[in-house]
Amino acid sequence: MKKGKPSWQAKLVSLLLKLAVVFVVVIIAAGIYFDAQIKQKFSGTKWQLPALVYGVEHRYYQADALTRADLIQHLSILDYRKVRRLSLPGEYTTVSRGVEFIRRAYSLQEDSYGAQRIRVIFNGKRIEKVLDVGLNKALSGFQLEPYLLDRLQANNLEDRILVDIQEVPKLLIQTLLLIEDRNFYQHHGVAPLAILRALWVNIQAGRTVQGGSTLTQQLVKNMFLTNERSLWRKIKEAYLAILLDARYSKSEILQAYINEVYVGQNHNRSVNGMGLASQYYFAKPLNELSAQEIALLVGMIKGPSYYNPRKYPERAIKRRDLVLRIMTEHALLTPKEYEAEVSRSLSVRDLSEIATRRFPSYVDQVREELKALVSNDTQLFSGLKIYTHFDPLAQSRAQASLSTGIEKIQQQRGLTQLQGATVVVDSKSGGIKALVGDKTAHYAGFNRALNAQRNIGSLIKPIVYLSALQQQSGYTLATILEDKKITLTSSLGNKWSPKNYDEKYVGDILLIDALAQSRNIPAVNLGMQTGLSAVVDNLHQFGIEREISAYPSLLLGSLTLSPLEVAQLYQVFANHGVYSKLKAIKSIYSNDDEIIWRPKVEALQVVDYEHAYLVNYALHQVTKRGTAASLQRAFPTAKFAGKTGTTNDGRDSWFVGYEQSELAVVWLGRDDNQAISLTGSAGALQVFKQYQHSRTGESLVIAQPAGVAMRYFNKQTGAHSLPGCDNLIMLPAIIDKLPTPIECERSEQWQKPKKSWLEKLLDW
Structure with a gap:
């Protein structure tokens, strides 16, 4: 019997079966592909995290x-x-x-x-x-x-603070589910009835007024899909949501949503996650949010731009109050709590306040140090925790002192375009506590604290005097130096005639007085006797890494350094001759608190304690009776050591000062290098004093080394003398380097002077 041809119905059934098989295969294949995507994204590092x-x-x-x-x-x-x-x-x-x-x-x-x-x-x-x-x-x-x-952000311009689900207030979770997905724990990623209900409401309204997406679908859209509006995207969204719900627990999905949800825009950075939103809008962590603040954040999810409380406060309040009412209707709040919360005014963090929380000058130094410590961006943006020596109190005080100090000096002296920088460091550890690179607070441009290269002027003189005291030829603080007109001639016949700042000459002068009064000619004479190479060697020992030309003008500070390099130079004196490399970063940890980097101990005794003590004694005299004597008058009960710095051309005003634990460097000048006619005492010292007025410091107390003792010296000859002679001064000296004291006739009335209890304590 001959078989007939299949009927069209049979062909249709066969086609449908084949299509069904293809559809199932495609669905399975897509499921495998999408599941791999979900696993890779969700199980690994979900986000690039800021350092x-x-x-x-x-x-x-x-x-x-x-x-x-x-x-x-x-x-x-x-x-x-x-x-x-x-x-x-x-x-x-x-x-x-x-x-x-x-x-x-x-x-x-x-x-x-x-x-x-x-x-x-x-x-x-x-x-x-x-x-x-x-x-x-x-x-x-x-x-x-x-x-x-x-x-420190990655290039994707997303920002977030990761929070664990255990850290999230219960009220926030309850409110979030109440507003965004009441059946979260009942559905399997999608809610068909909710979709149909939203579709019907939207058809009736003639526009989109209600969404049917579950919280899981919202998470999928944010993490895996684009903002394209199409049927295909919605199908992918639903499918991915089902797969996500099948693979991961509700708790994991909820935690991811709380960390992913978009809640606003901070300039070019998106604000993602409730952890960051809490800080961005209210300057507090999640666990400190009030009910009305929770209501505002949850309410904003519907439209972060539309309900932006800074731009549209009325809309935000209306939305917040609606959420509070729903919370009360579902017993998350009592009627009394509702009345209290709904009556509160809208109080969000001002954007200008956020700007004032940033300190770009200090971060510049952190970034510079990170270049040598972190190998790549993948490591950097995996949630590193970088701990620094940054002191917010020191930073805010240093900035305020520089800003107001410059403004005051400009008004008093009729100056314009005056700029400045301040560096504050911990003398012992070398930790950088504050960096101010501009008179304008939070300025993110040229960082003068790190990058301004300026002549240091008289700041070099302590190095010159130290180089002499280190010699075996018997220099002491009482050595007599010449302060007379001089002219030096180079091997090429070039002549140099340095002058004192006041263009006066006092003849013979004690070494300690020459340093305290910052006389130029004695420093040049002493440096030429000691040798320029000794000065250069000490500069390198003190941490100056750049090449230094050994010209006689070096003795008056023709060397150009940044304020940070000057701080490194004086850190050695402030730390009793011990060098510690200045650094901003203290340690680096991973997101899981595993140690990644910690600095090696670099404390080196580069100057004998005895010699450092003598220079510190002299630098204390600078602040007591020398060029910085106004510091003693301003703080009569405090003790500092310090040095003013003025360049001969009047372009730079410097002051370096330190007490028991903290050193500060201040520089003033103009970016175009024009003269400002400010000495170190008239300019930078005034800013330093203002900084000290804003804080409570500790007086400088340095224990006298065993090899140093107070001895008498003749003021006119500088000779080591016995007590009771005429015209004497008592100064500290290294005992082993002193010659036999000179005999002289003592007056019958002479008695050994008694030290006060304070002199005994300080031994100065």
Whole structure:
């Protein structure tokens, strides 16, 4: 029997079956492909994370030099909020003779610190008592979390603060699910009924007024897809959402959403995730948000630009209040709490305030050091934690002092276009505490602290005098130097006739007086006797790495250095002859708190303690009775060492000063290198004094070395003399290098002078 041809119905069924097989194969293949994409993106590093640059952790102890105003300023810089009654971490209030605050919980490498309620009582300019209020227990001190200095971005211009789901307030999670996806724990990535309901509402309204996407679909759209509006994209979104829901737990998906969701724009940087949004809008971490702040953030997800509280406060308030009402209807808030929250005014962080939290001059140095420490961007933007020596108090004070100081000097002296720079370092560790590269706060242009190359003038003189004191030929602080007109002739016949700044000459002068008064001619005479090579060698020993030409003009500071290099030079004196390389970065850790880099100890005794002591004694005299004597008058109970610097052409004004633990360098000048006619004492020293007025420091006290003792010298001859002779001065000297004292007749009334208790303590 002959078979007939298949009917068209059979052909259709066969075609449909084949198409169904192809469709299933395509779906399976697409599923495998999409699943691989999800696994690669979701299981690995989901985002390029910014490198977080932190300042130093502050530890304060009982009896430390600190005022109540200092502590309040520090808390304010860390975004602590002043309140009447403490209730949350990040809040402080003033009490009788003190401050009480709830210190935030924070982690620092291997150590973690819980929230703690602390009361600090002051006695004048010192901490008298520290109390743990919760435990009603006296403490020896307290610490404050490090300041987040900057977030070094990757090229994708996304920014976020990663948070763990355990760190997110329960109220925020409940509100988020209530507003964005009430059936989150019931569906499997998509909610067909929600899609149909949204479609019907939108058809009735004639426009899109409701979305049917689940929270999982929103996450897929943000992480895997573009903003293209098409049916195909929606199908991919739904399919990926189902696969994502099948592979990962609801908790993992929710955590990813909270870290991914787009909540605004900060110039060219997108604000992603609730962790960063909390800081961007309210300057506080998630766990310190109030109910109305949570309502605002969750409400903004619908349209971050449309509900931007800075641009459209009325829209934002209306949206916030709607979310608060829904929260109350679903028992997340009581009616009383709702009334309190809805009555609050809209208070978001001002954009100008965000700008004032950035310190580009310091970050420039961090970036420069990172070039040698981090090999590539992949490592850098994997959430590195970079801990630095940055001190936000020192930085803000140094900037304010430079800005107001320059403005005041310009008004008083009729100057224009005056610029400046300040560097503040920890004398012992070499840690850079503050860098100010411009008189304008937070300026991100030319960084004078690092890059201005200027003649250092008289700042070189301590090196010249040190080079002489190190000689075996018997130089002491009492050595007589000549201060007379001189002319030097080079081997090529070129003549150089240096002059003193006042163009006067005093004849013979003690070495210590020549340094204290910053006389030029004695320094030149001494340097030529000692040898230029000794001065150059000391400059290199002190950390100056550039090539130095050994010309006689070097003795008056023809060398060009940056303010940071000058700080390196004087760090050795401030640290008793011990060299420590100046550095901003303290350590680098991974996102998981694994140590990546820590500096090697580079403390080297490059100058004998005895010689460093003699120079420090002389530099103290500079601030007591020399070119910086106004410092002693301004701070009669404090002791500093320092040196003014003025270039002969009147283009640069310098001052370097240090006390017990901190050294500061100030430079003033013009970018076009025109004369400013300011000495170091008339210009830079005034800025330094203003900086010192803004802080509570510790007087310089340097223990006298065993090989140094106070001895008498003849003021006219500089000879080592016995006590009781006429015309004597008492100065420290290295005993082993002193000749036998000269005999002389003592007057019958002579008695050995008695030291005061303060002289015995300081031995100066």
